[in-house]
Amino acid sequence: MISGPVVVAISIAYLLMLFAIAWIGDRRAAQGRSLIDNPTTYVLSMAVFCTSWTFYGSVGRAAQGGLAFLPIYLGPTLVVALSSVIIGKMVHIGRTHRITSIADFISARYGKSPVLGGIVTIIAVAGIMPYISLQLKAVSTTLTAVLDWPNVSSPITTIPVLGDTVLLVALFLAAFAILFGTRHIDASEHHQGMVLAIAFESVIKLVAFLAVGAFVTYHLHDGFADIFLKAADNPDLRRLFTLQGSAYGDWVALVVLSMLAFTCLPRQFQVTVVENTNRHHVDRMVWLFPLYLLAINIFVLPVALAGRMAFGDSVSPDLYVLALPLSQGAEALTLLVFLGGLSAAASMVIVETIALSTMVCNDLVMPLLLRLRWLGLSSRADLSGLLLGIRRVTMAVVILLGYAYVRLIGDSYALATIGLTSFAAAAQFAPALIGGILWKGATEKGALAGLLAGFAIWLYTLLLPNFARSGWLPVEFAEQGLAGIEFLKPYALFGLSGLEPVTHSLVWSMLANIGAYVLVSLLTGHTALERIQASLFVDALRPTGPAHGRSRFWRGTASVAELRALCVRFVGLDGADRAFAQWAGQRGIDLNNLSEADPDLVDMAETLLAGAIGTASARVMVASVSKGEVVGLDEVMEILDEASQVIAYSQRLEAATAELKDANKRLQELDHMKDDFISTVTHELRTPLTSIRSFSEILFDNPEMNPDQRQEFLSIVIKESERLTRLINQVLDMAKLESGRMTWTIRPASPRALVEDSIAATHALFEDKGVTLETDLADLPEMDTDADKFMQVVLNLLSNAVKFVEPGSGRVSLGLAADGDGLRLRVADNGTGLPSDSLEKVFDRFLQVGDTMTNKPKGTGLGLAISKTIVEHLGGRIWAENGPQGGAVFTVTLPRQPPS
Amino acid sequence: MSRRLRLTRPSGKPERLAAAFLLGLALFLPPLLNVASRDALVGGIPVLVLWLFGGWLALIVVLALVVEGKPDDDGRPR
Incomplete structure (x- = not known):
């Protein structure tokens, strides 16, 4: 007989030790010497999966159904093998986007939707909060068992509240969660002390269970084979060695359910994604976590068989773990087992409370407050205190509600089955969560439809009939269906009978959830923001994915002062200053000189806020101080669509x-x-x-x-x-x-005089060939040019024209006119003209129009090329065209002054 | 100096882990489960217990070998 004060004292000493461990963890973290930054601690913290439901309940299930307890642990083993597609990706995304909870994750994926975040939070609270009660109830029941042995049936409701050790435990756990779960305003930061304590508790519960397992198997009996051989003599126990006919469907359903729950339970998401310090720790998880599960389950069946052989039906199978050492008078072992169960319960309560309070605060209360009391909130300089206050109050409320449940409905059917019921509730998140990181086409409306449909079916086929069985609803509802319609029987909906309630509910809810999710997603479209987030999430692990996996699509701007003021209000002066200074430092920018925040800074501020108040609220807040919008859908498609x-x-x-x-x-x-x-x-x-x-x-x-x-x-x-x-x-x-070695002599000269000189120089040429030259020369003012070069151009054009007209009948006309400030020189002939494809090429060097093989070339092919180079140097243009009456026309325009 | 070029294996860790996942499915689900679920003891241990815990341990060994393998065995950058 163990005395009550001793048990209570040891329990309290143990809980105080947790405080000390967490305090050391946080202290070391503050010194930069993290104790949790290693894969083993990470994996141990994930063992929060094994609650008191595992510690005591597995043996209970095994005593009734043999190996039917095992799928709950095979599922996680399978799902971690897919870590590179699912959990590893979630961890990566969570770290990049400073995700604070599973509600935040789903909301962020579907365009930072506040509605989705709220729905997920409500489902989590409704489906999972009672699970906390189950943990407290386990503490209460086992405490009673230890103290009152061998009378193990006194219900908790007979104990006075003030003398209730469970209330004390609940208060301790609430204090722990508040102390170590709200140390930072930024919920995406790691709660190192808490994680260290959880990892420690995982060691305690494993050691305790292995100790009792070894005690039963090797002390009370003579090894595994001995227990199994003894049990084989009893046909009732021998039945547990195999799976019975109809159990296969339930087996498969439980494997699937536990895979989904392991991925989606808020507390698992908390330790796996939010508290992850290094994404490579996931690698170790892949084998070490299944090994932990194997170890904690290896003695379950032997203990169950030994318990049934020892007690038959006189002791609840859920208490075999404790009753076996108790009945042998092994007091020290009994205390160790009790502490193991206490640590399993405590770790679950702590992590779940922190996860739920973050969700309630960031995805339910804050969005509502920011909407309802926007004016009131905007006048407050610092909201970080309010945020922490909301979280702390939520934690206390969650745990005390859990305690109240135990007092009020402690022995109800609904509470006893809450383990799998809460798994089934968490599984409703799976389509939106897993679909969201694998399928870009999934939309917010699809996720909403899937969640609501799945939640509704879960309520109707699992929670409400459980209530009915507990006597809170007419029991006819569970047994005869809604309004007596057999077709609507909650445990055999639409005539699907012969399945366990959980399996039945899982089948229908997943059918409805996935069906609605896929169908609505296919029929609806994305907003720009959804499109961006979908790509960021789905392509998160792709090396060529969007830069740094973060959204950089703010088109708008905001003033740095406003942005900083906003951050100060939510994360406090120190946090905001540190983040802004770090941002500026990395980019070598002096913030004092920066008035308008660029999109990069706006994005940094939004991510900073997301860590504190959740993605959806952060977006609303930043939008309130930022002018402009995210880029349009077209541009998003352009940027993102691979x-x-x-x-x-x-x-x-x-x-x-x-x-x-x-x-x-x-x-x-x-x-x-x-x-x-x-x-x-x-x-x-x-x-x-x-x-x-x-x-x-x-x-x-x-x-x-x-x-x-x-x-x-x-x-x-x-x-x-x-x-x-x-x-x-x-x-x-x-x-x-x-x-470029040509020397240019730019002097004022009269264009007309220069042209006349050129005509004189070519006079003989015209005389020789009998070609008539008609001139029409305007008297232009002097302009700056290189006289020799200019004359060379005119000479080239004239001699070129002479070459291409018929001797005797040829006529060339030369015109000089004003063209704005400058001049326009036009040389036209009545020759054969130019082929239209040569009009531009005629100025190429070396080109001679006509077939060089048959016609004797008439020039060197350099005259026009030289002219073009000169004209362009003098800032003018030269081009060729065919005149209306045939013949080629060359036109030169020159500005008044050559470009300097 | 000549060096033999070797094609990196086309499948990296993600694919091997997925293969281990399929192995787990085969081990833990019907119909192989039906085969193991028989009323017999081997060395004093029920066949189903041996099958499930043995398969579980084997799967864990496979997973450990895959993720703790040499990084250069990894066919692709991660």
């Missing part, structure tokens, strides 16, 4: 390829022209050289030639030499112009 990105890239690539092709073609043409030019130039050089040489030879060989003929030959030699010189000069000019 498909369109790829298309854009390939289009750019195609354009670049086409450009390259063009350039290559052009290069080939130029190369070809150069070859042509060299052969032309050589030809042109050789022609005068040949005639000079042959006439010189004739003169040399015939000293007695008649003087007239000699004169004629000599004039040919001189003419050909001149032609040779001209040609060489042109080539040299071109080379100089091209290399």
Whole structure:
């Protein structure tokens, strides 16, 4: 017989030790020497999955249904194997977006929807808060069992409230949650002390269970085989070694249910996602967490069998774990087991309370307060105290409500079944959560429809009939269906019978939930923000995903002062200053010089606020001080849609390829022209050289030639030499112009005088070919130009025109007119004109219009190219066109002054 | 100096973990479960208990080998 004061004292000492551990954890965190930043602590903290329902309840289930307790732990083993697609991704997203709870996560995914966050919170409170009562009830029942052994049946309601140790435990847990769960205003920051305490508790409950398991198996019996062989003699127990016919459906359903619950339970989300300090810790979880589950379950069946053999029906199977050592008088072991059960209950209560209070505060109360009392709130300088206050009050209320439940409905059917009922409630989050990180097309309306449909079915097929069985609703409702309609029987909806209530509810609620989620998502569209968030979440792990996985789509601006004031109000002066300074430091910006916040700063502020008040409220707050909106849907599509990105890239690539092709073609043409030019130039050089040489030879060989003929030959030699010189000069000019070594002498000159000089210089040419030159020269004021170069252009155009008209009947007209400040020079001929595709190419170097193979080229191909270079240097333009009556027209425009 | 080029394996950790998940499904769910659920004891232990806990442990070993394997075994950057 263990005395009451000793148990109470030990319990309180144990709880005080938790405070000390958490205090050390927070202290070390403040010193920067984190005790939880390692994968093992992370995995141990996840073992909050194993509540007192596991610690005592598994043996209870095993005593009734054999291995039917096991699917609850096989499910998590399977789901962690998918960590790279589900949990690992959730952890990554949670860290990037400073997610504070599962409600925040779902709300953020679907366009920061406050409605979704609220719905998820309500479902969590309705479905999971009673689970906290179950934990307190377990403490109460086991405490009674220890104290009153061997009478284990006194109900809790007979104990006076003031002397109730459970109330004391509840108060301790509330104090713990308030002390270590609200240390930071930023709920996305880690509660290191709390996590360390939870990890410690996970060790205690595992050690305690292994101790009692080993005690039963090896002390009371002679090993596993001994227990099983003894049990095999009893057909009632031997039945537990196998699964019975109809149990398979329930088995599969429980595996699925526990997979979903492990992913979606708020307390699991808290330790797995929110408290994660390093995303690589998830790797260790993949095998270490299943190993923990295996270890804590290995003795369950032997203990259950031993309990049934020892007590039969005289002791509740849920108490075998405690009753076996008690009945043997092993007091120390009994206390250890009691502490193990206490730690299992305490860790669940603490984490669930913190998770629920964050959700209630950020996703239910704050959005309502910000709407309802917006004016009142805006006048307060610092809201961080209010935020923490709301969370603390919520924590106290959650735990005390849990205690009240135990007092009021402690022995009800509804509370006894709340374990799986709450799993089924959490599973309703799974479609929106898992679908949301895998399927971009899922919409807010789809998630809302799925959650509401699943929740409604869960209520109707599980919670309400449980109430009915507890006597709070007419029991006919559960047994005969709503209004006596058999078709609507809650445990056999639409005639689906023969399943356990949980399996039945899971089938229908998932059908309704997933069905509504998918159907409505397919039929509705995204807003711009939803689209952005969907891509950020689904593509979170993609290396080429959106930069840093954070939304940078604010188009609007806000003043830095307003933004900072907003942050100060919610996260306090220190927090806001630190975040702003860090932001500015990373970018090398002096905040004092910055008045308008750029989108990056707005985004930083929104994420900072999201950590404190949740994503949805943060968005509303930032929008209230920020002008402008997120970018439009079209731009979002453009930015985010990988498909369109790829298309854009390939289009750019195609354009670049086409450009390259063009350039290559052009290069080939130029190369070809150069070859042509060299052969032309050589030809042109050789022609005068040949005639000079042959006439010189004739003169040399015939000293007695008649003087007239000699004169004629000599004039040919001189003419050909001149032609040779001209040609060489042109080539040299071109080379100089091209290399920029040409010297320019810009002086004032009269354009008309220069044109007249050019006409005089080409007079002989026109006379020789019998070509008429008509002139129409305006008297223009002097302008700054290089006289020689200008004349060269006019000469080139005139001699070019002469070449392409018929000798005798050819006519060339030259016009000079004002063109704004500058001049316009027009040279037209009545020749054959230019092929239309040569109008631009005619100015290319080396190009000679006409087929060089058949027609003898008439020029060097350099005159027009040189003219174009000169005109452009002087700031003008030159172009060719075909005149209305045929013939080519060359036009030059020049400004009054060349560009400097 | 010549170095033999080796193609990295086309499947990295995520794929191997998914394969382990499928193995787990096969182990823990019917119809293989029906096969194991028989009224017999092997070495004093019920067949179903051996099957489930043995399979569970084997799966954990596989998972551990996959995630704790050498990083260069990993076919793709993570």
